[in-house]
Amino acid sequence: MKVDMNIDVHHLTRVEGHGNIHINVKKGKLVDARWAVVETPRFFEAMLRGMSCEMAPILTARICGICSIGHALASLRAIENALGIDIPVIAKKIRLLAKHGETLQSHFLHLFFLAAPDYLNVGSVIPLVQSNRAVVEIALRLKRLANDMCDILAGRTTHPVSLCVGGVSRPPNKEDLHKLREQISERIPDAERTVELFKTIQVPDFIRETEYVSLKGEENYPWIGGKLVSTDGVLKNENDYLAMTNEYKEDFSTSKFTRLSRKSVAVGALARLNNNYNFLKAKDIAEEFGIKPLNHNPFMNNIAQLVECVHVMIESLELLDELLDEPMDEISSEYDIKEGEGVGAVEVPRGILYHHYLINKKGLVEKANCIIPTTQNNANIHYDLAELVEQAVNNGKQDTEVKKLCEMLVRAYDPCISCSVH
């Protein structure tokens, strides 16, 4: 039987921002499969012009409510590279811990609030409060930990306050760090229960080979700065990020698309894991789920996020031990305003994020460019959709099922749409 299908998801729910899915199948043949971002663009790059560079991290944090710490860090790194500032080791550790808090916050939000309802067949986390109270409580405890972590290290979860050019402006207090350490240890069993929970779900079986781009770890799983790498063997310096992204624009989407060696690339947890598997401190968990590089199932991004959560919790404990052993008097470096150009690449929850600024001798931003992970994933989502629908139709799946699969696929990328039309 040849089927016709017209799927139109207008403003996909449980994602950050506004995006639509259009699927058109005529007589069993795919005519059109589109991922269209319809979010209103905000023009941050234009607004940055003429602003003092110290204000740039404060402004660009507002690109995204979920990964504001990541944006601030990329922005700071770009400025610090432009002005030739070396930040103190302690500040680096504090920043990384803050970022870890954000990664946990974002990943857990996605896993429990946005993705899990699909697997548990409910519309949102709200009915789970009644039906799966235990799961909701685990989710809330883990999110709470992530929130507290950001609050202690960056002053606030959304739009951080104590990350500044040169380092950090206020050190966390040791008492809080002690408590945080305890809290993380206490939450490890919750993370383990989450792993058990996700082992019971059925991840759709879907493969489309693509190119995975991320930072390249040297000694550790990479988060802030370093070389850029792809699974197709491309290796570039941070400054050459444009060669990694090659942005272009499609008419039906307000967010741009990118490509590298093939027609699309993917970034995010799965990309990081594919490129840096050996540095993972939660390899055992990855093995339990059977992810090994190279994994080409985009749905496995959810699992990669979970693996990263455990990795991040372990690494945070190590970082906290180091911080607690050191005096915290040197937290920021002095610097002079001068002309310069710099790029900052940071692995935020959804993938690699670039900020690039040209700063004039008054310290004002002359030109800015920000390339967001979701932008880099858009093309991949778009082409995945086509492939997924074709496979599903061939397997005789019906409208509702295909629609749900499509939605789940987009959600698996955890797109941050308002981010992508910054």
Place this chain on the structure above:
Amino acid sequence: MEYLGIELKKPKVSFFDFTCCEGCQLQIANKEDTLVDFLSLVEVVNFREISSEKKDHYEIAFIEGAISRQDEIERLEKIRKQAKLVVALGTCACYGGVNSLKKRFSVEDVVNEVYGHNPVETLPVKSVKEVVAVDFEIPGCPISKAEFESIILHLVLGTEFRFKKYPVCVECKQNLNHCLLDEGKICLGPITRAGCNAVCINGKLPCYGCRGPAEENNWPSLKQILTEKGFSPEQIDEKTSFFNSLTEVTKNES
């Protein structure tokens, strides 16, 4: 529901986002300690960021974000017709927020800067009240979780919520901070409405007024203080216009 023998209502609420970072909605999803209790106080019928349920019957519409495209204006007008109470959520919705920095340039210029030869549609940024009537405003970039919760409670209890009338300095000093003006920075705490617990200054980030003006806001005096400290009009303006929330008190002086 009852409290002290007084009948309470359970309002149907919806959250809608426009031009913004969705950080304010996230504050609500991030209230881990009280989320479960909160969900029993109100009936959430639309909350796209975390829920697939969509319904057209709601009493209170929370509007997040500024308005910057024709389709947003239409969507907002539709919501206004449906909702009994329209609440602007966050600095973007209340004042335009950081999006207003776009106003420094022409529309063509910003579109060209970002999209080059593939122009997209955009309008000069407006706050929600510039488009439809707004019943209540909750400022903050992002909103304060505690304050939001208290506002909802007041709504449910049927009593009026009052913002603090005094400026951020009170909370700043209550947190034992050292004044940032004294550290050579521009801080707008003295003219900004308190209620955020001085969260920025606690982290040594000066206040740029995301919560809008305090009831008593002696801008001429603060401006003179800043000028005497040697800040240029451009430096001062960069801060006072950052969230577009203080223009009401700063625009008449130049």
Place this chain on the structure above:
Amino acid sequence: MLYKTISKANFKVFINEVIAGNVTIAPKMTDKDSEGNPVYQFQQVYAFDEIALNYTKTYSSLKNFFLPFKESLSTFQFDKNEWKQKIEYSIHPRVIVGVRACDINGLLKLDNVLMKGKYPSPYYVARRTNTFLIGLDHEPMADCFCQSLNSDEALHGFDLFLTDIGDKYFMQINSSKAFNLFKNVQINDIETEDEEKYIAEKKRIASLFKTRVAITGLSNLMDIEFESDVWKKWGDKCLSCGTCAMVCPTCYCFTVTESIDVSLKFALKEKVLYSCNLVDFAEVAGGHNFRPEPATRLKYRFYHQHRGFVESYDEPKCVGCNRCGIACPAGINPIDVIHDLRMEDVK
């Protein structure tokens, strides 16, 4: 009062042992101002070496350890339409090290209101009686005018008071609690030489005051100059920001707020320190404001310091630390305001 001396080395041993057994609060350097001068605050310390004993003055006063900026007055627990009120006064004992004489005098003024007043405050009494105070003499700063207000010397209100006389401290022991603590630390009797050094040091400190504020007749002047233009002059600068009252060691006025928990099972009644400079200090239901202009509010703060309090307790409320003057973003300080008020024909 018992007078002894303690060597500096023994003092360090003593403090470390106090720290080991108690929550201990002492001055620490926390920030730097734009000129690079250190800024101090009272904070919990974990070792003697963290204490900045030779600090100048703390940016905020000690007040918040006795009158916290936010303090729960009571809680209410609900069960259907029933409720029960719960009140707690339990305070863990703590020690504060390095308190200046003016700050002790500030506490004595608060004692007048909150311990000896018409309705003693159990919250304050609990905090005050569970705080062990160790005072320490210091050289005045250029802007200190506590001498003018008779606050440069504390005669009581502390457990221990130290004066640096070289390699040891001259020590006043003022409570049996304090005396008990010295059972295991060596302290010495006063010798003539100690006494001489003590007197000399006291004289030296007294001679170092540079700022004087004439207080004579000031109470009446407050009344007589009630309509003075001086208030308008300074009122125009005032940001109504409350900073002055927050850092002041003796400003104690407050507001009470109640909040209900989202669970509707619990309500909190909280006292929050306020400032008479804030716009709604004297505003009543319906919006009538008895002091709508910044100038009348600023005046009221001075009026209370130098007349209202005097009428009740025969002494001004101000101790002359000039914290308000340092912290005021608008540069309003009591020295200039009082000076202005005392002159004739001020513009």
Place this chain on the structure above:
Amino acid sequence: MSYEIPRENIAAEPFMAGPPDFNRKSRLMQTDKVYECMITNIVELTDMEKLFHLKIMDPGESRLFTFRPGQFLMLELPGFGEIPISISGSSAIRERIGLCIRKAGKVTNMLHKARIGTKVGVRGPFGTHFPLERMVGHNILLIAGGLGLAPLRAPIYWVNEHRSEYADVAIMYGTKRPKDILFDYQFDMWGKIYNYDIHLIVEEPDENWKGRVGLITELFNEVDIDPHRTYAIVCGPPVMFKFVCNHLNQVGIPMDRMFVTLERRMHCGMGKCCRCMVGSTFTCVDGPVMDYWTVMNLKEAI
């Protein structure tokens, strides 16, 4: 080795365990503990004002609560706030505390939604009272504007209960509109049983209003005042008592025989929060009842 400072338990102090007695000052007690009360009756007086009857639930606390006319209490609505309210009822009746409350803001609006049986809290009584003992043998002039009749009810009850001790008593009462008149159902009783000379006036009459129209001071044309034998009690908004007292002053009543009540913002009732300070006077402990001479000499009183 470590030294531990011993803990002082103030809960063990003599008066900390029992209920606070607000008539006994300068005693360490649980000053913020409320007496739990039940609302036993609610009378709707106008659209804006209701009369609430409260009963202190604990008999021991009820015995402690004795007040003098003119004093006020702090009324607690848990979760909403605590407000000062004059006691508007008889000081001789223990079982019932009468409070006449106008809808004005957060707490009062909520109270207007409350039902009989709702539990509230009170602390008090606080403040000064009208010196009714001193007025024995004299004429009394009771002058109220608007809600000012609420605090006047306490001295009225007192005089009722000791009617033979006082000479002529007159009530002068003015409101904005006829529908704002409070306690009209009691006027007959006060006039006929207790022999008061009652005068009413409104500013904005409606079609049914047959009485006097104008400001309260116009009532002076109707009332004979013997300045040497008269005490005056004046309650109402500051503008009103200023005009009234000025008039009484011209008639020749000494200023220290006129009593007014002041109203200010209050958060404690105990002279601590400073919100009610006028000049250097605390309205809550040195007031609210004050003679006019004192009020005249307060800075910024009116």
